[in-house]
């Protein structure tokens with residue numbers, strides 16, 4: 001039979017989603033794949049119930065239902081400090097995942113180089129390879145996850161087409177400061193590079209930190225694509241509603257990829273989501289406060305158990321140090337499998353996020369009900385005894 005695609009050899013299936021299957025298989029509390037175990041806002045569910053009888057149920061307008069795009073333009077424009085045109089600057093996609101894929105395909109040609117920071121969200125490498133692009137990794141050094149501007153500039157000098165930035169970052173929890181983003185923006189302008197921002201955690205920012213939208217910085221609107229989604233902000237990861245925001249000259253191209261990739265987003269879900277997008281600012285304040293509470297609960301518990309971790313500035317992950325618990329010769333993947341089986345908590349091996357050789361880090365998320373987090377902490381308190 002004919003040879004299958006060669007690209008697959010450069011990436012595996014998603015380790016994050018594999019850890020979810022393993023957690024389910026052994027009854028572990030799944031702190032691997034980041035999704036909440038509490039309900040989305042009731043007003044959105046009430047509207048969804050109505051829509052189930054009222055419709056719409058047929059194909060949507062490909063670029064997203066007009067009222068959904070208008071609500072996105074209002075909400076995102078408010079936070080970005082810019083009036084957005086729902087017809088020319090926004091496309092609704094199947095999660096931020098599709099927004100990223102469409103953008104990478106629309107802005108690159110085979111052989112182009114894409115700068116990304118390491119640790120990185122595991123989708124990025126696979127998405128770059130699917131588009132026949134080559135990733136260039138720039139390290140973010142723990143525990144503060146700072147980058148060396150000279151190393152970054154060297155990456156730009158290699159003729160990169162695009163830089164892909166997760167802000168706030170999964171898995172590191174880094175929130176890029178305005179100064180850091182300005183430095184990156186200067187490089188983008190000087191070396192004629194596009195900035196593709198993954199901003200799905202834009203509303204999960206902890207005290208002392210602030211989210212800056214790259215497309216607000218001088219000279220950056222023209223060359224920035226902001227990808228985000230409703231998954232995290234409204235606790236609807238399964239609705240698969242995301243979007244890209246970009247200037248018309250980029251958006252025209254991104255839309256073409258969307259059109260043929262997925263045709264459109266689920267009509268009834270867009271309709272129900274409009275309710276969430278129209279929430280007042282107080283929703284985002286309460287949402288942020290809820291995450292601050294979960295972070296406090298979970299990291300406080302880890303401290304009590306004596307598990308070392310990096311304190312996130314945003315998003316809902318901690319990177320925990322497993323050097324004390326990992327057996328000699330055991331890989332971090334094996335460690336995570338055993339942790340799920342013996343301790344009953346699912347997490348993600350750090351090696352799936354780092355370009356560097358990393359074995360002593362795992363990622364845990366805390367987007368869970370208090371009782372789930374307390375149960376997970378209770379199980380983790382036996383880690384020394386059970387992982388011997």
Ligand SMILES: Cc1ncc(COP(=O)(O)O)c(C=O)c1O
Nearest residue numbers: 095096097121170200229231242
């Ligand atoms: C950084 C980051 N980007 C994108 C996604 C996927 O988002 P969506 O559900 O909108 O496709 C995730 C999900 O975990 C994520 O962590």
